Amino acid sequence: MPPRDNPTARQARLGSELRKLRERAGRTAREAAGRISTDQARISHIEAGRSGIGEERIRRLASFYACDAEALINALCAISREHRGQFWWDEYRGVLAPGFLNIAELEHHAHYMRCLQSVTLPGLLQTPDYSRALFDGVLPKLPEDEVTARVEHRMRRQSVLDRDDPPEFEVIVHEASLRMRVGGRKVAREQLEHLLEATDRPAITVRVIPFASEHFVEVTQTVLYAGGVVPQLDTVHIDTPFGGTHLDAAADLHRYRMQLDFAQEVSLAPEESRSFIHHIARDL
Secondary structure, X not given: OOOOOOOOXXXXXXXXXXHHHHHHHOOOHHHHHHHOOOOHHHHHHHHOOOOOOOHHHHHHHHHHOOOOOHHHHHHHXXXXXXXXOOOHHHHHEOOEOHHHHHHHHHHHHOOEEEEEEOOOOOHHHOOXXXXXXXXXXXXXXXXXXXXXXXXXXXXXXXXXXHOXXXXXXXXXXXXXXXXXXXXXXXXXXXXXXHHHHHOOOOOEEEEEEOOOOXXXXXXXXXXXXXXXXXXXXXXXXXXXXXXXXXXXXXXXXXXHHHHHHHHHHHOOOHHHHHXXXXXXXXXX
């Protein structure tokens, strides 16, 4: 089978974790290739996510790398069993940019999520009108059919919170995001009312960093920390105007955990935050 041109973020992550295990064990790609009866080029493709690898080969490599973390090995095997077309976001392949599919995939597989946002509210808690207003503001102007597809995709992403056992979702937003009148007064008010309704869900916690806070929190980027089935598969998603980036290096994960912990520490408590949001919505 020829190498994939556009591996998903999960496929790339599988390869990345196998590379980390190999390098930690001090093994070369040539040695790894010999262990599973393939060539060095195939190992390079596997570690880049461009080629798949079966469960039996993953376990042989893990043994060769002296990895006894069974939970991690099982998680990597689970990724290897996933195929394109089995998830709802695959319907948007070729319709939306790969980054849209990757964020849906990341949220779907997360065991918990923490996010930090400054001027907009999280996609998982947006109303259709609020989301449409954001996409209508993209420059250069997007075609109407793409705006519609993006809004539809964003609304379908929210199904992750409707599962019987949804992931815990901690949201930390700056007061600026609550006061931005995205889409106008009516749309903004409905969005804040929707956010308040979301706080009634046991799995969702919303905290606000008010303007009055005397502690500076770096919130110029939208940060989503997605906890994996094992800590080794935790991922940070950074959203920028130029596209999203996934980070999984241990140092990056540690840095963003510290950032989120500090933001939580200086934000209002959940009940205070709820009252704060209510007052802003009432004044609109």
